[in-house]
Amino acid sequence: MTTADRLLVIYDRMFAQLGPQHWWPAETPFEVMVGAILTQNTNWRNVERAIANLKGVGLMSLEALSAVPTGLLAEYIRPAGYYNIKAGRLHNLLTFINEHHGGDLQAFLGQQLPGFREQLLSIKGIGRETADSILLYAANLPIFVVDTYTHRILVRHQVIDEVFGYEAIQELFMDHLACDAQLYNEYHALLVRVGNVYCKKKNPDCAACPLQGF
Numbered sequence: 770m771t772t773a774d775r776l777l778v779i780y781d782r783m784f785a786q787l788g789p790q791h792w793w794p795a796e797t798p799f800e801v802m803v804g805a806i807l808t809q810n811t812n813w814r815n816v817e818r819a820i821a822n823l824k825g826v827g828l829m830s831l832e833a834l835s836a837v838p839t840g841l842l843a844e845y846i847r848p849a850g851y852y853n854i855k856a857g858r859l860h861n862l863l864t865f866i867n868e869h870h871g872g873d874l875q876a877f878l879g880q881q882l883p884g885f886r887e888q889l890l891s892i893k894g895i896g897r898e899t900a901d902s903i904l905l906y907a908a909n910l911p912i913f914v915v916d917t918y919t920h921r922i923l924v925r926h927q928v929i930d931e932v933f934g935y936e937a938i939q940e941l942f943m944d945h946l947a948c949d950a951q952l953y954n955e956y957h958a959l960l961v962r963v964g965n966v967y968c969k970k971k972n973p974d975c976a977a978c979p980l981q982g983f
Contacts (some may be wrong), residue, residue, distance in 0.1 A: 773945040775928055779980060780952075783959040786979035788926055790958035792907040798878055801907040805899050806858050807849040818848035831874050835863045858894030865892050878908045885910070897935050905957070911950040913942040914957045918964025925968065926983055 770778070771885070784897060794813075795801045800820065807816045822845045828834050833841070843856035865888070870877040880888070885908065889900035899912045915938045923929045946952060968979035973982055 771945075772928075772941070776942065776945055779922075779926070779928075779983065780956050781957065782979045782983065784955070785892055785965055787959060787962055788927065789955060790962055792954065793902075793907075794959035797829070798907040799831060799874060802903050803829070803834070803859065805902040805906070806855055806862065806894070807846060809851070809855065809858075809899060811850045817846050819846040819852075820907060822848070825903065831863060831866065831872060834859065835867060835872075836867060854894070862895065879983050880908070882910055886912070894972060901939075905950060905953055908949050911943075911948045911953055913939050913946075913953045915939050916957075916961065916964075918968070919957070919960050921970065922964055922968050922980070925973075931953070 788875075789900065793801050795804055796887055803823070804816055804820060807819050823829050823834070828837060828842075828845065837859050839843075839853075839856045842859065843852040846852050846855055849855060855978075857866065866872060866874060866877050869888070882904065886900055886904060888899065889895050889903060895903075898914060898916055901912050904910045904912045916933050919938060920933065923933070923938065923941075924931055929941065933941075942953070942956070946956075965978060968976045968980075
């Protein structure tokens with residue numbers, strides 16, 4: 770079985786058991802961008818609480834959020850954890866959009882790879898996973914997002930070696946699957962679901978996992 774075939778079997782088995790994940794859960798691309806930063810080192814439930822706080826005071830827009838002092842923003846996003854750091858990172862992103870794209874969010878998100886990715890990675894506090902989440906889920910660009918779930922699942926099912934890093938795993942998917950943002954979207958979301966529910970770091974539930982026996 771080729772690598773492409775193995776990746777497609779993994780996808781088909783997850784999708785058959787779990788169905789579409791409807792990820793990323795956000796009302797607007799801007800909300801995706803905010804969520805991508807807030808979800809760093811925390812679970813999504815905490816992010817939802819922080820986003821609800823921002824929506825509750827009418828701050829879920831580039832203009833409104835840009836005008837809020839960093840200290841006050843930190844209080845609104847406190848449920849997401851590391852709130853002072855994340856408030857600074859959010860403002861770093863917003864400042865970049867305002868200074869380099871005239872505050873035009875549509876123009877910012879309308880860019881193409883790989884220049885857009887390089888811009889995001891140049892912003893303090895935005896790493897590869899956060900940048901790629903923004904590219905895929907907010908800008909709908911075909912780039913595969915890699916996280917700890919992806920690495921864990923592929924290692925356990927002997928698709929990759931433990932030493933594979935972010936770029937190597939990303940290339941594995943993008944070299945062997947169709948260049949399709951919707952496929953990358955669904956595939957990553959399914960891996961997150963499997964990693965969170967079944968393929969846990971400790972005490973994995975292999976018997977119930979869609980990939981059992983693969």
